[in-house]
Amino acid sequence: MATKVEQTTKEKVKQTAQKLFREKGYAAVGMRELAKEVGIQAPSLYNHYKSKDDILREICMDMAAQFFTAFDAAIATEQKAGRQLRAVIRAHIGVVAANMDSAEVFFQEWIFLEQPALGKFKKMRLEYETKFRGILDKGIRKKEIKKVNTKLATFAIFSALNATYDFMRSTEKLSQEQMADELADLLLKGLKT
Amino acid sequence: MATKVEQTTKEKVKQTAQKLFREKGYAAVGMRELAKEVGIQAPSLYNHYKSKDDILREICMDMAAQFFTAFDAAIATEQKAGRQLRAVIRAHIGVVAANMDSAEVFFQEWIFLEQPALGKFKKMRLEYETKFRGILDKGIRKKEIKKVNTKLATFAIFSALNATYDFMRSTEKLSQEQMADELADLLLKGLKT
DNA sequence: TTGTTTTGCTAACAACTGTTAGTATATGGC
DNA sequence: GCCATATACTAACAGTTGTTAGCAAAACAA
Numbered sequence A, B: 001m002a003t004k005v006e007q008t009t010k011e012k013v014k015q016t017a018q019k020l021f022r023e024k025g026y027a028a029v030g031m032r033e034l035a036k037e038v039g040i041q042a043p044s045l046y047n048h049y050k051s052k053d054d055i056l057r058e059i060c061m062d063m064a065a066q067f068f069t070a071f072d073a074a075i076a077t078e079q080k081a082g083r084q085l086r087a088v089i090r091a092h093i094g095v096v097a098a099n100m101d102s103a104e105v106f107f108q109e110w111i112f113l114e115q116p117a118l119g120k121f122k123k124m125r126l127e128y129e130t131k132f133r134g135i136l137d138k139g140i141r142k143k144e145i146k147k148v149n150t151k152l153a154t155f156a157i158f159s160a161l162n163a164t165y166d167f168m169r170s171t172e173k174l175s176q177e178q179m180a181d182e183l184a185d186l187l188l189k190g191l192k193t
Numbered sequence C: 001t002t003g004t005t006t007t008g009c010t011a012a013c014a015a016c017t018g019t020t021a022g023t024a025t026a027t028g029g030c
Numbered sequence D: 001g002c003c004a005t006a007t008a009c010t011a012a013c014a015g016t017t018g019t020t021a022g023c024a025a026a027a028c029a030a
Helices: A009-024 A031-038 A042-047 A052-076 A081-098 A100-108 A117-141 A150-169 A176-189 B009-024 B031-038 B042-047 B052-076 B081-098 B100-108 B117-141 B150-169 B176-189
Strands: none
Touching (some): A009 A052, A009 A100, A031 A042, A052 A081, A052 A100, A052 A117, A081 A100, A081 A117, A081 A150, A081 A176, A117 A150, A150 B150, A176 B150, B052 B081, B052 B117, B081 B100, B081 B150, B081 B176, B100 B150, B117 B150
16 A cells, blocks of 8 residues: 655656656646645756756656666567567566656657757667567568568657557556457458458 | 748638648637637637637548548549559558648547537448448459458558558658559558568 | 729837746754 | 755746838829
């Protein structure tokens, strides 16, 4: 028990920023608005973060770390490409479900990062894509997966995965596991009977 | 011949806005910056549009109309769900390819629309989703398509389609038709051998 | 020609932006 | 107790925001 008590101001700032950045976009959220929602004055935010960009950076970098960790853990549990893909999809959705606000900020608002964080972020993003694409490439070599354009397929799959937060916020409810299985089936087996 | 000559200032404003809104996000683009890129002064923009929001509204509504038209035309050419789906995917990608900047603005920046345009937009979006979902539902009834959660599948397919503009801007090049076929195959037949 | 509409300009507005300086109060270690 | 750190505050900054007023020149209609 006791999972939400004892939240520091800094944590509250981060959480509120995640919510507001997602709802209105980074550029459209002012420091005064953020502060008000937290229950403090704008300048007090600077006791916890160096700048507005610093808040965004922490959100994005934390999420990146989570996605990487979950990916690596998932990939290690399986050998065959199809099963690895399924595991990665499940892991990815797990992270999104556990961080509904920040996951969306991570995917949509990272463009507002300033250098050098922006460069670092792009590099990580590319690395993640490449790792993912590697599963497909390996699967094709072992003939477990059809010969497809792996770059296009990777883009498509990522986007489909990121659709999960739209779905999670919609009226229709499904468990994380059901969503992951449905999506994995769709991507692996297709729609056709 | 002669397809780009004789561009009115208003057209130039719209085109420039599409480019900037896509690159930096609606909220991060100022009227002065937009005007400078067009080659006029900021207040002169108001000779062509009533407000900043008015520009965004025109971009979004024009794209919505294009997607609807292309969708309806595509759906009319086929009977079977699988083939309809393929036709719709091809049509959708065609619209994205022909409007690479505005399509992305349409998908990402519509949140900044003000009422009543925002409400109208959401309604249209829902209508599009519902129409699309209708194809899947019909296909399932006729047993041409597997029993899936059509809402989740619709979300996933839309997202995958919107990945096309990322792909189009990446290094790897594919024709519109190849992209459409690759994606349709992926979604209909799946990745598994 | 005339009058009218369109399209551009400069100057300026009130509101808002992220941020800093300087200060007071509370908190925790010794 | 005392000192240091952390955290909050108010006041204010320089710059930017979307937008309006008022005016001039060009374009067009008669």
